[in-house]
Amino acid sequence: MASTIELAQCLRATLDSNPNTRIAAELKLSEYLALPEAGLALSTLTIAHDAEMPLRQMSFSAIMLRKYVTERWSPFFSSFKGSAPSLETKSQIRLAVFHGLSDPNRKIRTLCAHTLSSIASSDWPDEYPDLLSSLIGLISSGSSDSVHGAMQVFTEFIKSDLTEDQILPVLRDLLPVLLSILGAPEVHAPLTRARTVSVFRQCISALYMVKGQHPQAVKEAIATILPIWLEAFKVLLSTDPHVDIANRQDWDALAVRIQIFKTLDTIHTSFPRALTPYLNEYLSMALNHLTSLLGTFSQYYLSSNEAAPRSSENEPIELPQLICPIFDFTGAVIRGGKSKGWFENQNLSTLIASVFNFLQMTYEDEETWATNPNVFVAQEDDETQQYSVRVAGFDLLACLIDQTRSHTVAAFQTTVQAIITSSQQARDSNQRDWWRPLEAGLAAIGSQAEAVQDCVEDEQDAGRPKPIDIEFLLSSVVPSVLSLSEYPFLQGRGFVFASQYAKLLPVQLAGQYVNAAIQVIEANEAGVPVKISAVRAVHNFFQGGDGSTLSPFASRIAKDLGPFLLITSDDTLSLVLEALSVVVQVDKGRWLDAELATSLVTAILEVWAKNNKDPIFLSNVDNILTSLASSSADGIYQTVVKLTLPNLCQAMAAAPLNESWITASAIDLVSSLVSGASEGALGDGFFAVLAPSLFKSLGDAEDRDVIQNGISCLTLIIRKDCGQLLAWSESGRSGLDCVLTLIAKLLESQDESGGLVIGDLIIHLLRRAGESVLPVLPQLLQAMIARMTTAKTATFLQSLVIPFAFLINNQRDTVLDLLESMNADSRSGLDILIHTWCENAETFQGFWPSRVSVMALCQLFVSERPSLQNLIVKGDIIVKPETQNVRRAYFISTHLISFLGPHEFSSIPFPVKALKLLLHDVQSGGESATITAQGDTFDVESDDGDEDWAEEGNVKPNDEFEYLSELIGPKGMAFDNDDVLEEEDDEDLQKDPVSTMDMQAHLLSFFRECAARNTFNFSALVDQMSAEEILVIRRVTGTSSAQ
Known part of the structure; x- marks a missing residue:
């Protein structure tokens, strides 16, 4: 012991x-x-x-x-x-x-x-x-040491340990004590007082979390608590913040203000109505803070590397920690739209001028970005940039331009014009930092380029003058900074700004900018910032630029970027790849030659070998290889394949099973080559080189990505050059045998994630190699029917059903005969298929699959097979008091029904269900119109959802579930799987007659002919439908009765 x-x-x-x-x-x-x-x-x-x-x-x-x-x-x-x-x-x-x-x-x-x-x-x-009682007693003791210690416990405790029932009683005892500490600066240190605000913010978040469980209690608590604290915050923020930092050994007092603005943001998010009466005053205080603090910000962060005072607890308290919450709070208020009047006077221009000032590059930024290219690239990237004053400022400007666009853009013009004048004066006076405001102004306006251009177009279309003269900046300001190599950040900003507004550049001027950017990239003496800016500018110019203007530069810039692939990494490498990916797309790569293609492919393969686990790099490498392989220049495809395919096959063969990402990415890049090939022109021996490695990898694979990428690759090969697959064999097994073995393996597996793309493979195999598949078709269909009985996810079920729909459209009677003769789990194959189909038809995703399903249902109905007539399937939901708001079951996918809870359904004959599904497609699935029971027809202009949100109050009750059904049904996402099918069908299916036909006309004709001929005893079937459905059918068929 x-x-x-x-x-x-x-x-x-x-x-x-x-x-x-x-x-x-x-x-x-x-x-x-x-x-x-x-x-x-x-x-x-x-x-x-x-x-x-x-x-x-x-x-x-x-x-x-x-x-x-x-x-x-x-x-x-x-x-x-x-x-x-x-x-x-x-x-x-x-x-x-x-x-x-x-x-x-x-x-x-x-x-x-x-x-x-x-x-x-x-x-x-x-x-x-x-x-809790002990801690509250401690902070009530009056001892500054005790309060400091207890407050640190409370900061974490409120955040993570209180339950819903405990929060309200604790807050009743705690908050008055916290407020007394906050209001006693002569007793308690600033950092302790700041912690009271931090704990109060946690309390607000906690109240918001329990608002649903205790709405009335929370409402009363907010009404009682918030006004007192908000008044206290007003008093504290009304004093000049400069007093807290002038001639002080530490900036501890700023901590209180930092926490207050963070708390105001939280209150605005959680209980905005309570804050609304105070917003204008707080906005004015926020603007006063920005104005008051700019001098100190310039002193410590812009003009020198003089260290700001540290806090008494040796934790940094910096001005950016206050500026960012001010920007965040102001942006939140703008988005809320409750203080529009405050922005209608001089406040808007003053705020924008202040934001521009705080966007200036700091001394630390300059030192870091000059030596670390990855950090410099990341700060310009929306997806990777770290939070900073500059990022928060850009966000605030985006909020302003979103809410008050024309006024904000006009203020941009006023502000940047003042900056141009003052910068020139500072430069003439030999002030070394003259360039910072100009760089910040260009960065600010460039960060909102799309919105600014939209605003200018709208104002001109309305016959009003342009609120900002971007052309003046591009022709008179930016060119003068492109040669200022002693100010690399301003020089680089000029290139980026010009590329952000490339659409406004005349062709000749755009070419001059591109040429200047290329010269910088080629210049040995150019530093990191300006080279990176030039690469970013090239990316922007080439992305969506005019091919005829850019094509003369493409070969040169591709040669310049190629070597960068081997000497860059991380964010910088990603930028180079993104730039190269848009360059090689220009003019379909007609400018490529064998030498350049060889150098690019060699570099790309080296990048892949070093980064084959990074999805961002892989995406860009994939795009580049696809573009190179699809080049219209003679011999380039062959050059790319000759260099790439053997390397990728070797990587597949050598990759250990526990490094499956190598195999998956290698297969993905092979698919890139295939995508770039012309139809029927994979090239002699392509599949012979690929097949051994590909089939071995797929035979051994357990990884989802390997399997899915492999299936997608085989599907592409079947689409592009099926003959090569059919002609190949090894050790007595043909390519078709290997594909069918793979399909069988996937059907036997209980993991349905690898089978999400199996339907595409089967469809294209049937479309391209139907005659070759015929001998084994019965066994294939039998395996698919057997798997339907255990499949669970909607996307996998679609992969099993749609091939049958395709076959029924082409060989209806043969397929139905085969299905009637099949058995699985003591049920006929036809029974299993029809039940699965009917329960999942409204969840089918993709344009072609949905259409081929509709076409096949029509074929099944007009076949008038007795075996179909006797099949009983799930019908409409049985309306009970708890489900009375659910109108028609077929407007709701089966997955939503299960989500809503257990329900009972009627049982109806399949022919009735088929008519219901087809009628639903007439009403909501047709491309050109929607037909209602009342006979109204209206154009469907868009499915992007904007109109639904904008006119939410005008939605008819009968439309609500129809909208929801379409949201999660044929055009939406399945609830039961995170992997979603591609929104667009591949080119083959887009050109298929099923995709190009007038489906609405076909369905109307179908209903009219069935009514006229009384197909499948049509009139009796219609009598079993709902009253509303009967009315719609009468209108569709143009009859007063069902017959």
Whole structure:
């Protein structure tokens, strides 16, 4: 048993300068920590103030105590190692740690707060019921040390440990005490007061989380609590923030303001109505803060690298930590749209001018970006940029331009014009930082390029003057900065800005800009920032640019970018790949030659070999290879394939099973080559080279990506050059045999994720190799029918049903005869297919699959087979009180029905169900019109959802579930799978007659002919439908009765 003295000696030894002594003590300490009494000894040492225990050793004791808690306290902790202390010992440790919250030393208080927070997460409330009352008592004690320690516990506690029922009672006792601390600056330190606001913010978030469970109580609490705090915030923010930082050794006082603006943002998000009366005042205070703080921001962040004062707790409190919440809060208010009047006067232009000022590159930005290209690239990328004042400022400008577009753009013009004038004056005065405001102004306007251009177009279309003169900037301002190599960030910004507004450039001027960017890329003396900016500009110019203008530059820029692929990494490499991917698409690659293609492919393969696990890189490599392979220049496809295919096949063959991403990505790149090939022109021996590696990889594969990529690759090959697959054989097995073996494997597997694309493979196999498949077709269909009985996901079921729909459209009677003769689970194949089809028809995704299903249902109906007439399938939902708002079952996918809860359905003959499905397609699935029971017809102009949101109040009750059905049905996503089929069908299916026919006319003709001939006893079937359906059929068929 180790005594407290022995443990103290051991701790002291761990801090010894002699490494041997230190290592021995650390090993001994690990043994001590496993003993039951270790925790109590450590807690005693943590708060022991005597000459024998220096502060450094006390702090280390506190650190080891927290480690002890997480490893020995309770199985609650994931790192628990056993030997938990007794309940009595725990109580003693808790008491000692709680005592440490009032320790005169700040560091000890903080360490004890962290430890107590960990203990509370495990013990409260069952084993530590008096914790909350004790903490509230501590912060009510008046002792600044005690308040500081307790506040640190509360910060974490409110966030994670209170339940719905505990929050309201705790807040009633806690918040008044917090407010008294916040309002006593002469007693409590700024950081402690800031923590009261932070805890209050956690309380607001907690109230929002329980609003649903306790709406009235939360409403009353907000009405009581918020006005008092909001008034307090007004008082605190009304003082000049410059007072908090002028001639101060620390900027602790800023922490209160930081927390207030963060809290205002949270309140606006959670309870916006309560904040609305105060918004104008807070916006004015926010703007006053920006105006007051700009001088200090310029002093410490723009003009020099002078370090800003640190806080008293050695944690940085920087001006950006205040500027960002101000921007965020202001942006949130703008999006909320409740203070439009505030922005209608001088406030808007003043705010925009302030934002432009704070967007200037800081001294730290300049140093970092000049030496770290990846960081420089990332800060310009919407998806990877780190949060900063610049990013927050861009977001705020986006909010402004979204809500008050023309006024904001006009303010952009005023602001940038003032910047141009002042920058020129500063430059003439030899001020070294003259370029920063101009770079910031161009960056700001460039960040909103799309919205600015839309605004200009709209204003001109309306006969009003342009609110901003971008052409002036492009012709008179930007060209002058492109040669300023001593100011690389401004020079680079000029290139990027011009490319962001490339649509407004005359052809000749656009060519000059592109040529200038290429010259920078080629210049050995150009630095990192301007080269990267030039590459980004090239990407922007070539993306969607005019092919005839850009084609003369394509070969040159491709040669320049190629070497960068081998010397860049991470974000910079991604940028180079993105630029190259748009360059090689220009003019369909007619400008490529064998030498350039060889160098590019060699570099691309090296990039792939180093980054074959990164999906972002792979996407760009995929696009580049596809573009190279599809080049219309003579011999380029052959060159690309000759260099690429053997390497990829070798990678597949050599990849270990536990590195499946290599195989998956290699197969994906093979698909890129196939995509680029012309139909029937994969090239001699293409499949012969690929097949052994591909089929072996797929035979061994268990990884989803390998299987899906392999199926997609085979599907592409069948579409492009099926003859090669049919002609290939090895060891007595043909290519077709291998494909059928793969399909059988996927059908047998219970993992349906790998079978999401199997339907496409089967469809194209039947379309392209139907005669070759005929001998094994019965076995294939039998396997598909058997799998239908166990399949669960909608997308996999679609893969099984749609091939039958295709076959029925082409060989109806033969297929039906075959299905009638099949059996699985004591049911006929026809029975299984029809039940599966009817239950999933409305979840089919894709244009062609949905249409081929409709066509096949028509074929089934007109066949008048007795076996179909006798099949009973699931009909409409049976309306009960709890489901009375669900109008017609076929407007709701089966997945939504299961989501809503258990329901009962009627049972109806298949012919009736077929008519219901087809009638539904007439009403809501036709491309040109929707027909209602009342006979109304209206054009469907768009399915992007904007109109539905904009006119939500005008939606008819009968339309609500129809809209929902379409949202999650044929055109929407299946609820049961994260993998979604491609929205667009491939080119083959787009050209198929099923895709190009007038489906609406076909269905109307179908109904009219069935009515005229009384097909399948049509009139009797119609009588079994709902009253509304009967009315629609009468209108469609033009009859007063069903006949």
